[in-house]
Amino acid sequence: MNSLSSFTLFIFSVIFFLQCLSSTGATTCHPDDEAGLLAFKSGITQDPSGMLSSWKKGTSCCSWKGITCLNSDRVTMLELVGFPKKPERSLSGTLSPSLAKLQHLSVISLGDHVNITGSFPKFLLQLPKLRYVDIQNNRLSGPLPANIGVLSMLEEFFLQGNKFTGPIPNSISNLTRLSYLIFGGNLLTGTIPLGIANLKLMQNLQLGDNRLSGTIPDIFESMTLLKFLDLSRNRFSGRLPPSIALEKLDLSKNRFSGVVPKGFVNLTNINNLDLSHNLLTGQFPDLTVNTIEYLDLSYNLFHLETIPQWVTSLPSVFLLKLAKCGIKMSLDDWKPEAPFYYHYIDLSKNEISGSLERLLNQTSYLLEFRVSGNKLRFDMGNLTFPRTLKTLDLSRNLVFGKVPAAVTSLQRLNLSQNHLCGVLPVTKFPASAFAGNDCLCGSPLSPCKA
Numbered sequence: 001m002n003s004l005s006s007f008t009l010f011i012f013s014v015i016f017f018l019q020c021l022s023s024t025g026a027t028t029c030h031p032d033d034e035a036g037l038l039a040f041k042s043g044i045t046q047d048p049s050g051m052l053s054s055w056k057k058g059t060s061c062c063s064w065k066g067i068t069c070l071n072s073d074r075v076t077m078l079e080l081v082g083f084p085k086k087p088e089r090s091l092s093g094t095l096s097p098s099l100a101k102l103q104h105l106s107v108i109s110l111g112d113h114v115n116i117t118g119s120f121p122k123f124l125l126q127l128p129k130l131r132y133v134d135i136q137n138n139r140l141s142g143p144l145p146a147n148i149g150v151l152s153m154l155e156e157f158f159l160q161g162n163k164f165t166g167p168i169p170n171s172i173s174n175l176t177r178l179s180y181l182i183f184g185g186n187l188l189t190g191t192i193p194l195g196i197a198n199l200k201l202m203q204n205l206q207l208g209d210n211r212l213s214g215t216i217p218d219i220f221e222s223m224t225l226l227k228f229l230d231l232s233r234n235r236f237s238g239r240l241p242p243s244i245a246l247e248k249l250d251l252s253k254n255r256f257s258g259v260v261p262k263g264f265v266n267l268t269n270i271n272n273l274d275l276s277h278n279l280l281t282g283q284f285p286d287l288t289v290n291t292i293e294y295l296d297l298s299y300n301l302f303h304l305e306t307i308p309q310w311v312t313s314l315p316s317v318f319l320l321k322l323a324k325c326g327i328k329m330s331l332d333d334w335k336p337e338a339p340f341y342y343h344y345i346d347l348s349k350n351e352i353s354g355s356l357e358r359l360l361n362q363t364s365y366l367l368e369f370r371v372s373g374n375k376l377r378f379d380m381g382n383l384t385f386p387r388t389l390k391t392l393d394l395s396r397n398l399v400f401g402k403v404p405a406a407v408t409s410l411q412r413l414n415l416s417q418n419h420l421c422g423v424l425p426v427t428k429f430p431a432s433a434f435a436g437n438d439c440l441c442g443s444p445l446s447p448c449k450a
Contacts, residue, residue: 028060028062028073029060029061029062029067029069029073029074029075030073030074030075032101032102032103033061033073033074033075033101033102033104034057034061035098035101036096036098036099036100036101036102037055037061037064037067037075037078037099037102038055038057039096039098039099039101040095040096040098040099041055042096043093043094043095043096044091044092044093045092045093046091046092046093046115047091047092048088048089048090049083049089049090051065051066051080051091052064052065052080052091053065061075062075065080066078066079066080068107072104074102074103074104075102075104075105076104076105076106076107076129077105077106077107077108077109078099078102078105078107078108078109078110079107079108079109080109080110080113081109081110081111081112081134082111082112082113082114082137083112084112084137087114087115090112090113090114090115090116091113091115091116092113092115092116093115093116093117094116094117094118095110095116095118095121095123095135096123097121097122097123098123099121099123099127100123100126100127102127103127103128103129104129105127105129105130106129106130106131106132106153107130107131107132108124108127108130108132108133108134108135109132109134110134110135110138111134111135111136111137111138111158112136112137112138113137113138114137114138114139115139116138116139116140117138117139117140117141118140118141119140119141119142120140120142120143120144120145120164121135121140122145124151125145125147125148125150125151128153129153130151130153130154131153131154131155131156131177132154132155132156133151133154133156133157133158133159134156134158135158135159135162136158136159136160136161136162136182137160137161137162138161138162139162139163140162140163140164141162141163141164141165142164142165142166143164143165143166143167144159144164144166144167144168144169144188145169146169146170146171147169147171148169148171148172148175149169149171149172149173149174149175150171150174151175152174152175152176152177153177154175154177154178155177155178155179155180156178156179156180157175157178157180157181157182157183158180158182159182159183159186160182160183160184160185160186160206161184161185161186162185162186163186163187164183164186164187164188165186165187165188165189166188166189166190167188167189167190167191167193168183168188168190168192168193168196168207168212169193170193170195172193172195172196172199173193173195173196173197173198173199174198175199176198176199176200176201177201178199178201178202179201179202179203179204179225180202180203180204181199181202181204181205181206181207182204182206183206183207183210184206184207184208184209184210184230185208185209185210186209186210187210187211188207188210188211188212189210189211189212189213190212190213190214191212191213191214191215191217192207192212192214192216192217193217194217196217196219197217197218197219197221197222197223198222199223200222200223200224200225201225202223202225202226203225203226203227203228204226204227204228205223205226205228205229205230206228206229206230207230207231207234208230208231208232208233208234208250209232209233209234210233210234211234211235212231212234212235212236213234213235213236213237214236214237214238215236215237215238215239216231216236216238216240216241218241220241220243220244220245226245226246227246227247227248228246228247228248229244229246229248229249229250230248230250231250231251231254232250232251232252232253232254232274233252233253233254234253234254235254235255236251236254236255236256237254237255237256237257238256238257238258239256239257239258239261240256240258240260240261240264240280241261241263242261242263243261243263243266244263244264244266244267245266245267245268245269246267246269246270247269247270247271247272248270248271248272248273249267249270249272249273249274249275250272250274251274251275251278252274252275252276252277252278252296253276253277253278254277254278255278255279256275256278256279256280257278257279257280257281258280258281259280259281259282259283260275260280260282260284260285261285262285264284264285264287265285265286265287265288267287267289268287268288268289269289270287270289270292271289271291271292271293271294272292272293272294273292273294273295273296273297274294274295274296275296275297275300276296276297276298276299276300276321277298277299277300278299278300279300279301280297280300280301280302281300281301281302281303282302282303283302283303283304284297284302284304284308286308286309286310287310288310289310289314290315291314291315291316291317292314292316292317293316293317293318293319294318294319295311295317295319295320295321295322296319296321297321297322297325298321298322298323298324298325298346298348299323299324300324300325301326302325302326303325303326304322304325304326304327305326305327305328305329306327306328306329306333306334307322307327307329307334307347311336312334312335312336312337313337314336314337314338315337315338316338316341317336317338317341317342318341318342318343318344319343319344319345320342320344320345320346321344321345321346322346322347322350323346323347323348323349323350323370324348324349324350325350326350327347327350327351327352328350328351328352329352329353330352330353330354331352331353331354331355331356331359331371331376332354332355332358333354334359339359339362339363340362340363340364340365341365342363342365342366343365343366343367343368344366344367344368345366345368345369345370345371346368346369346370346371347370347371347374348370348371348372348373348374348393349372349373349374350373350374351374351375352371352374352375352376353374353375353376353377354376354377354378355376355377355378356369356371356376356378356383356394357378357382357383357384360383360384360385360386360389361384363386364386364388365386365388366386366388366389367388367389367390367391368389368390368391368392369389369391369392369393370391370392370393371393371394371397372393372394372395372396372397372414373395373396373397374396374397375397375398376394376397376398376399377397377398377399377400378399378400378401379400379401380394380399380400380401380402380403380404380415380418380420381401381402381403381404382401383404383406384406385406385407385409385410387409389409389410390410390411390412391410391411391412391413392407392410392412392413392414393412393413393414394414394415394418395414395415395416395417395418396416396417396418397417397418398418398419399415399418399419399420400418400419400420400421400438401420401421401422402420402421402422402423403415403420403422403424403425403434403440404425405425407425407427407429408425408426408427413427413429413433414432414433415433415434415437416432416433416434416435416436416437417435417436417437418436418437419437419438420434420437420438420440421437421438421439421440422439422440422441423441423442423448424440424441424442424443424444424445426443429444430444431444431445
């Protein structure tokens with residue numbers, strides 16, 4: 001009886017010990033997983049930060065850095081993110097195809113290693129349980145595989161910041177569980193596959209900074225959960241879609257043309273809107289929004305005449321850029337509801353007159369003000385700058401008077417092509433910052449006459 005009780009106690013002790021090992025991540029991992037991971041390590045030629053120093057044959061791979069085994073001896077997560085601000089500490093080498101042995105892998109995060117090279121890691125296509133893939137900001141190149149749609153369980157897919165080429169495969173339409181598709185910053189070409197409208201769970205679609213062309217397919221009726229869309233810095237053309245409902249929309253630096261559809265009034269939750277550097281014409285619809293952090297309509301063919309009233313009445317604006325928007329008004333007539341919150345303002349290349357004095361006195365956090373190429377006329381000597389101001393561009397206006405000593409607090413300054421006169425304060429700015437005025441003198445310009 002006593003011996004049986006002792007044996008039973010021993011068994012329970014062993015079970016308890018094994019459970020403790022499992023709960024601390026010390027589970028003995030499957031030999032296939034160990035072999036796959038060690039093969040991956042052998043493909044890494046440099047590991048300056050010692051990321052893989054704990055990866056040793058014969059030890060439990062479930063306890064290695066960056067490895068997680070959930071509820072079994074199989075590896076479910078591989079997470080080794082690099083150092084984007086200190087690339088010299090990141091891994092160098094290639095991604096071993098032997099990672100295909102990790103058949104229970106659901107998460108692979110190997111981003112931000114700028115010296116990891118090679119083609120698209122096709123072993124990913126052999127991992128049926130993948131839900132999350134992050135291989136962004138490496139130096140991978142070549143085409144995306146045509147059968148990328150076999151990753152049917154995938155929910156989030158990050159490929160941005162590589163050098164992938166060729167088209168987005170049509171089979172992407174099979175990834176119906178995707179909520180994040182981040183393919184920006186590559187060399188992708190061709191059009192957006194029409195089947196992308198099948199991705200009805202999509203929340204964040206980023207294809208910016210590629211070489212994509214064509215028009216925007218009709219995706220907005222099916223993608224009802226979409227909040228963030230970035231198609232900037234491509235070669236898209238044609239008209240904008242008639243109706244969109246988003247929080248962030250960036251279509252900048254393309255070739256979109258025509259008027260902005262009235263359906264844009266449905267952007268009631270938009271807080272970041274960038275349509276700059278396109279060929280859009282006419283007026284802009286009056287939006288009904290509570291606040292907007294970032295608004296850039298610059299460098300189109302708009303004829304706004306004035307800064308829109310819906311912009312003026314916003315209770316909070318962080319960045320406002322309306323350069324070359326066909327604005328013909330006096331700055332004295334612009335009375336924004338909350339100038340206090342502005343950080344960046346760019347009204348360059350319009351026909352704006354009046355004085356900057358009142359507006360600058362109303363701001364407390366302004367970092368940058370650009371209003372070059374207008375018809376502003378005021379005495380520069382009367383300006384007082386908010387203590388936060390770092391950049392001021394008043395070039396090509398009708399500003400007169402003396403340059404105040406307060407400009408020494410700025411980091412960037414351009415007062416060229418005005419009617420300023422007098423002795424310059426001592427600054428670090430080049431002569432180009434003061435060129436083309438009536439009678440300025442002193443360093444860095446010609447000495448003043450005695």
